[in-house]
Amino acid sequence: MTRSYDIILSLIDETDDDLLTLEILLLKFCSNEEESNLCFNHLYKYKNHQQCTILMIAILQNRLNLIQMLLTKFRKSIDLEFRGSIKYKTHYRCGVTALSAAVCVGNLQIIKLLIENGADIQTRNNYNETPVYLATDLCKFDIVKYLIEEIHVDIHRITNENNTCLNIAGIHGHLKLIKYLLETTDININHQNRNGDTSLHLAIEKNHINAVKLLLSYQKIRIDIENNQKMTPLESAAVCLQEVIVNYILNLENLIQIQDKISILELLGASFLCRYTNISDYNKTYEYLNQAMRLRISNGIIKISNQPISAYKNHMECLTIDELESIRYQDEVLHLEALVIYDRLLLLKNGLELLYCIENQALICMENSEFDRSIDLCIHGLELSIINDDINRNIQNIGERMFHICLLMKRISEIYLIIxxxxxxxxxxxxxxxxxxxxxxxxxxxxxxxxxxxxxxxAFSSTEYSFVKNVLPLIYIITKVKLKQNEQIQFYELIQWINQFCKHTSSFSETLIHFCCSEASSFCPDIIQLLLHYDFHINIFDCRGNTPLHYLFQVTSDGKLTVVENIFNLFLNTNRLHPDYIDRNGKTPLDQAKYSQLV
Known part of the structure; x- marks a missing residue:
């Protein structure tokens, strides 16, 4: 039967002139229900690693006559809801039915034919994307219009990302679709996706100025909605340096209050020097900070002096136009002014942009051998890492903050290893x-x-691994620092927590010693010696029955042989090592040794 399938597939790839031959072969090969099911409701390997039924292959080839023949002659045998996987834009979509495939091809005739033959109009793929959503994502206006007006699909279905059709239209800035969805359906213009973004947020993020203008023309639009970063659309525009959009919105009459205008101008100006990009425009920074200052003074809004922050060299914000004018051509001082303003404005928000800005500044200072200030910046970033951490609102945010701490850990260890x-x-x-x-x-x-x-x-496995990897150099540095008695007690408590963290989050319940043996970096012998001082067990098992020695003997890099030998000698000197322990596969550490010298 496999050879029969190959023949059928080869004929499908031919022209419509061979349809009769294909029909005869299909009738011959599908003489009973079981064979028909195997033929039509089976996934074949198709181009670019796609997995498709015969009908889906015909759809992807845009073969209307072939599809008509299949549905006319073999409809009873074909499961229209059988799911495969197809290439969609640059990615693959799994759980795709024939109707969804037809939408991706963009052939309205095929779509109508499938629906006439009973295809489920609300079918969803593995991402919870419906046909009308896919049509919107591909900007197929005629298909969207047909599905809404003639088929009456449910326009309110959301994807795994909690996006609606309007959200995706906002991402693409498709004016015709945005206008159609808002004027012919009751779709919610202010719907927020999983990241808390509205269609306005998304249009701004992609810098679709005309889509922004269109959305703002609707009375129900709200510009005060905060996303999971606690940023309004206008604040997002300022941070993303969408200068044209910011100026357009600020100039709309009676839309933005004076105090908010001042904050947005300050945020935009500061972002030109602070955003985690390669963009640095001192002239733009001065221009917008100057506008904000003049607007503040003309409306009698007094600027309150900030508290000095050592990470920013205790710089005090300018309170007058004269003070701002005096630093206009002092790049370093103007940069500090921008950092202080950026900190003030984003501190009460989620502040991830602020955290990454601080980490980037710490890197720059380290590269310039400004180690004291780099450390001050790292400390400031650590202090800000748990501000506004509403877990119920945004669990993803917590993961990003944890990863941010890992970045700062790496930066701190790099600095101390240098000095x-x-x-x-x-x-x-x-x-x-x-x-x-x-x-x-x-x-x-x-x-x-x-x-x-x-x-x-x-969901945070990469962050957890990053933590363990970056904490090892910090523990190594501890071995070079003389701790006070109270610090030794605190360190012991911390190291025990780190060890438990390793066991609870690693794939095979590895302890800190397991990780050291697996890593076998130049830091690890000193770390293990410290752990042995605190009576860490050297024969402890992971969930597969492997001891740290099993891990150590599996190291294969020739450059690590000396480290492996040093750790092995540390184990031997404890007089507690059991090299004869076997894992669940019945292997001892010696059975897995990569180096004959160790054996």
Missing amino acids: FSFKCFENLMTRFFEIFYLTIHQFQQLYQKVIEAQYSTG
Whole structure:
């Protein structure tokens, strides 16, 4: 029967002149119900790794005559809701039916034919995308219009991302679709997707100025809705440097209040120097900060002096036009002015943009050997990492903050590894435990919120791995720092928590010693020696029965042989090592050894 399928598929790839031959073969091969089901309701490998039925292949080839023949002669045998996978734009869509495939091809005649033959108009793929949603995403206006007006599909269905058709039309900035959806359906113009974005947020993010103008022309539009980043559409526009959109909205009569206009102008100006991009425009920053200052003064709105922040060299915000004018051509001071304003305006928001800005500034300072300030920036970023952490509102935000802490951990370890040989940085060495404690404590706080929310930590697996990988250099640095007695007690508590974190979040319940043996970096012998000092078990099993020695002996890099030998000697010197322990596959560490020297 396999060869028969090959013949059928080869004929499908031919022209419509061979339809009669194909029909005769299909009738011959499908002489009973079982054979018919195997033929028509089976997924074949098609071009570009697609998995399709015979009908779906015909649809992807836009073969209307072939489709008509299949549905006329073999409709009873064909399951129109049988699901395959097709290439959709640059990605693959799984759980796709024939109707969804026809929408992706964009052939309205085929769509009508399938619906006439009973195709489910509300079918959803694995992403919960309906045919009308796919048509909107592909900007197929005629198909959207047909499905809504003649088939009366449910326009309110949402995808896994909680997007509606209007949301996706906003992303594409498709004016005709946006206008049609708003004027012929009761679709909610202010609907928020999973990220809290409305259609206006999405149109702004993609810089579709005409779509923004169109959306704002509708009376029901709200510009005060905050997304999961706690940003309104206008604030998002300012941070994303959508200058034309910002100016257009600010100039709309009676739409934005004076205080909000001032904040938006300040945010836009600061963003030209602070956003995590390669864009730095000092002239634009001055221009918009100057506009904001003049608007403030003309309306009698007094600017309150900020509290000095060491990460920003204790810079105080300009309170007058003269003060701002005096720093216009001082790039470093103007940059500090922008940072302080950026901090003030985004601090009360979600602030992820602020956190990444701070991390980027820390990197720049480190590269310029400004180690003290780089550390100050890292500390400031850590302090801000748990502000406004409403877990119920945005669990994804928590994961991003945890990842942000991992970035700062990496930056801190890089700085301290550089300055080890510089005795003039003694003040930074004495501060290290304070920084280490803050880093772990902030991560603990966020992780605890994930646990309390009973949210699957699997979604954060890359963040959890990043934490373990980046905490190892920090523990190594601890081995080079003399701790006070109270710090030793605190460190012991932290290291125990880190060990439990490793066990609970790793794939195979590995402990910290397992990770050190697996990593086998130059830091690991000193870390393991410290862990042994705290009586960590060296024969502990993971869930597969592997001891740390199993992990150590599986290291294959020749460049790590010396490290492996050093760790092995540390284990031997404890007089507690059991190299004869077997895992669940009956293997001892020696059975898995990659180096004959170790055996």
